[in-house]
Amino acid sequence: MEKFKVTFHPDNKTIEVAKDTTILTAAVSAGIYINSNCGGDGVCGRCKVIIKSGKVITQPTGIITLEEKKKNIYLACLSVIQSDLEVEIPQESRLSLEGLTPQEIHARIKEIYSDAEEVEPAKARIGKDIFTYSPLTTKLYLALPKPDLNDKVSDLERLYRQISRSQDIPVLHTGLSNIRQLGELLRDADWKVTVTLGKREGATEVVLVEPGDTSARNFGFSFDIGTTTISGQLVNLNTKEIIGTKATYNKQITFGSDVITRIIYAREQEGLEKLHLAVIDCMNQIIQELTEEHKIDLNDVASLVAAGNTTMIHLLLCIDPTHIRKEPYVSTSNFTPTIRASEIGVRINPRGLLACVPGVASYVGGDVTSGVLSCGLDRESELGVLIDIGTNGEIVLGDREFLISCAASAGPAFEGSGVSSGMRAAIGAIQKVKIDTRHLEVHYETIGSVKPRGICGSGYIDIISGMLKAGLLDKSGKIKDVSHKRIRDAEFGKEFVVAFKEENGASSDIVISEADIENIKRAKAAIYSATACLIRHMKLDFKEVKKIFIAGGFGTYLDVDNAVNIGLLPDVERKRFIFVGNSSLAGARQMLLSYEALEKAAEIARKITYFELSIEPGYMEEYMAALFFPHTDLLRFPGVKYSNHN
């Protein structure tokens, strides 16, 4: 097979690939992350690259303009390599953290996510008084009585006997590999050993036997497997202390930015395996970096709890997710067995246990169960609602008596996808915006305080709210005909310039178009109307909802007033809103530290009724009515007032 050398710039990374490989695949192999929201279908136009030298065969596409063609710009996904190649990957085509060293990326992400952790009120609820401390794996040091002619019980039964003497345990068992090494190990260790006990399917097993007293070294990981971001937390299981938290992009992004694209990709040849390996790779990266930084031996990590949406958990375990997106939208498993981490290639102690948080339904996964557990919705005496805002918005309504959930397909706009200058909430994203009502001056803050590279969800909310307040938008989201340098005609309708290219040094202005506003409007309408519909379905009213927990992508920053202003959140007393940040990760940590919490999560998952919005009469009307700013029914938003710009 013919092979060619491909060099990527400005990274200056060279890789050898077979003839007919796409540039996108070559880039991934070289460890370079290119945007590819459509999963390589040549549709999203986000993977533009410049070919400096060499030959490719490409497919005709309307996404590349004639002008771009002249500049040797190609779609990486559609162009197959025919010779040695020199390729430049422009900043806009890169996943937004690219260009930084891994250390820098992690430093920055840590910065962002440590903020998120700090604002996380779910933390305040983790305490001895809520769940009994009983980690997924515990260590127990044992000095066994040596066998003699009067005490000839076998090695394994001797071990079990001593464990039973130390604590009250239901069923004990272990695997052959432990038994095979037991005879020598016990004698070499002079009968002084440490056992790691793990809980699986309601029983207790001996996960490990180690010589000597290693009971002081007992660590675990909790993980939130997000569609966009994977976050992991290293926890000292003895002290409950969080040793470190790291997050990384989910490498699956290369195969599509939302779960539907990935489910489709999973049917490609080796698609499922690639998606599976991508998430495992991310987890191993976080595990390796955190354990190395904190000088912890991987063998001392024997448990991991992962929360994620149903598709993410299927991909994590390499289970085909196809049927999640086919009517009647049934997943293969919402309750997956606790397995050995090594079964799926997660690199902790090879005999270590890995549990996934049980999910409710195909579009209400274990991340939601985990969120409910950690915000304590299921323990509330007063009515509350948890709104997890993401590409798929999940809403849970209830209290200690009942829990009901639904999912709304909000689209990826709040995550910066499908919008012209959109980007994820990462370094360089405009996340906080104020528009001066009189002069239309725009004041913004970016994540990491660097030059702006795009707009993330919270930025869009602020901008639209600001435009509404300034009277630049009509109720339907059309930009009014105002004479100002920031407002101009574009190919389809008008656009508003948030940051001129002079400010950011990029090749184009950062703008919000009428199409973008339409996308955000649909997203906010989907979430608001789903919440409203769920509440109405239960014959309740927003006024009766005492606590509104907001979770998800807005963990870092969200202006509640602006969110109410655009009609995303209901117009109720602001003190009812509680930000819970990454509630999924917080819940997974609770389950890592308490088997009771893990069992509670199963109970919660079973308790939550799944309410199918799409077949609910009146949902469409509710949704249509929400397709205005703030809403068709202004009585629902009595506090919202927009001015008219003149």
Place this chain on the structure above:
Amino acid sequence: MEKFKVTFHPDNKTIEVAKDTTILTAAVSAGIYINSNCGGDGVCGRCKVIIKSGKVITQPTGIITLEEKKKNIYLACLSVIQSDLEVEIPQESRLSLEGLTPQEIHARIKEIYSDAEEVEPAKARIGKDIFTYSPLTTKLYLALPKPDLNDKVSDLERLYRQISRSQDIPVLHTGLSNIRQLGELLRDADWKVTVTLGKREGATEVVLVEPGDTSARNFGFSFDIGTTTISGQLVNLNTKEIIGTKATYNKQITFGSDVITRIIYAREQEGLEKLHLAVIDCMNQIIQELTEEHKIDLNDVASLVAAGNTTMIHLLLCIDPTHIRKEPYVSTSNFTPTIRASEIGVRINPRGLLACVPGVASYVGGDVTSGVLSCGLDRESELGVLIDIGTNGEIVLGDREFLISCAASAGPAFEGSGVSSGMRAAIGAIQKVKIDTRHLEVHYETIGSVKPRGICGSGYIDIISGMLKAGLLDKSGKIKDVSHKRIRDAEFGKEFVVAFKEENGASSDIVISEADIENIKRAKAAIYSATACLIRHMKLDFKEVKKIFIAGGFGTYLDVDNAVNIGLLPDVERKRFIFVGNSSLAGARQMLLSYEALEKAAEIARKITYFELSIEPGYMEEYMAALFFPHTDLLRFPGVKYSNHN
């Protein structure tokens, strides 16, 4: 590495081996079984071969006489190959079934063992009334309701739900491999599937999911893993019918004939692995032949129960048995977990379950537990004793109130090892002998009714009893100075010719020497005195023992009168003796068909007290007193009368 061709005659099998390989190893590689009681140490002298051409290097040994040297006779274990070789393996050096085709061997063994099965009274005790029918794996056909928008429970939970609707089951779980194929399988099978449910550690797991209705095809194997013989039985788990029984030599014999030799060999480089693979190989052979003969798909075999002594079970599971033979004689595990057959390479359905019968102690294994279960000693209202005669004799005394056991090192004489013309109870073995008191004519029967090739245990009992009755032996076992062609002087003491070489066409007479008698005497003394000691330890008397179950190597034939006559069995009413044949295999089958029986076996194993003979005061005296025919204390054998030959 230099390689040579070695051809074995009369088999005419050629194999290529590396320089310096022993002839013994080469023969094993060629699939030829050579006697090797000492495990290749050059001690037993049973692996003599004739080198027809070629060069070997051998070690000096007194076992090869000058005359043999002249005939180019060498010990296969001590001779390493230096050139291409032509080797003849005489009949005496072969494991006794060799020379027959595999079909013939199996036909003969089946013949022998089907006899054994028929006399097996344990069978009569297998019935619905004793243990609830609940096989280790059951099949259940399910027509699942198809999912729709009102019934969106996930595939796996749908399966579990339907199982729970069909039967009351405690905990359900399954492995990732089943979950991974579930989505497609259920849909392809139009939601009509058969689940195989297996029991492990007190819980129920889904072992298999198959499309359509396969519930009629549900099979299992029970196995007795003996030191010498491995017996397997294919059972229809739906009808409880025994489809077929096969036995084969334990290939481990090549590495030593008793457990101690094998435990020592296990410490050699790759010794443990070789022993492990040898037993797995035997099991796979039986499994393959029985399933092929009865046209049963290996995938329809999803469970196996194995009984064996503690060392055999360690080797089966590849657990180092070293500490079994080191004071204080502690095994690594008497209660081993139920595993997947594929974990140890046993070829049934790869997800099929394999359970080992729990054992009591290092020298009282699961075969004894299984024997107690199948003869029902633990359910008796009257006092009984189970005597399992083998290289290691095991004795269990008790009733439904108590059970106590001990083990006596009888040596391999009753199995035909360590005695000059001895052989195992296989084709050609003299098993039944009458000596005409007056003319000293010898009438014998051989197993398979072929020409005699040696003497097995029951033959030795009959011969010694006959010689005692004929007045040819004194009490201590010395051959009297009688003038008869059958009695002659040998190298060490006298010998008695059982069959002249003219009768058998072999190269030498079949004889019993004074040394042989001494060996048998020690063996019978060990078993008798152990039994007596155990009974006395419990402050009981033989008269109080109402049932005496005899199990083990004498499954095919044993003359009770003669066994009493030589002092092996106590002189009590003959009707108290009950032959139970291979009670270990019968018990394993019960456990295969009833999980209750398997749980009962664990209870029995726990209930049996292990009594250490070697530290019991008075045991040595008891043993010494039994080193006479029938015993020093003739009052114990009032019915035994020998005549004096004149």
